[in-house]
Amino acid sequence: MANSDPDNPALARELQAHLRWRNTNNRHPDVPAAQRRERHQRWERPRPRTA
Template identity: 60%
Template sequence: MANSNYPNHTVLARDLWQCLRWRNANARHPDVLAAQRRERARIRSERQQRWGRPRTIAA
């Protein structure tokens, strides 16, 4: 959708709805998403990271 050129609002809205229908039809199960979040949290805790940024090493 980014960097797209739509001639009018109707064409843009139609494309957005098509994208949403595809996303809803191909959504992952909530249990799978929860398992992936738990795994990422476990890896962060092993690395002693709170979030995605790497820790800075004090000199």
């Protein structure tokens, strides 16, 4: 971000542009959930087998 001034019009335009982009390029809610599950499974320790 260009400046930390909360009343900066350029900063407000940049933020609004980002929010417009994010709203038009949103993903289905299941996609991030599936990515989280996949990440969790990748780093999960193998469970010890009990006899």
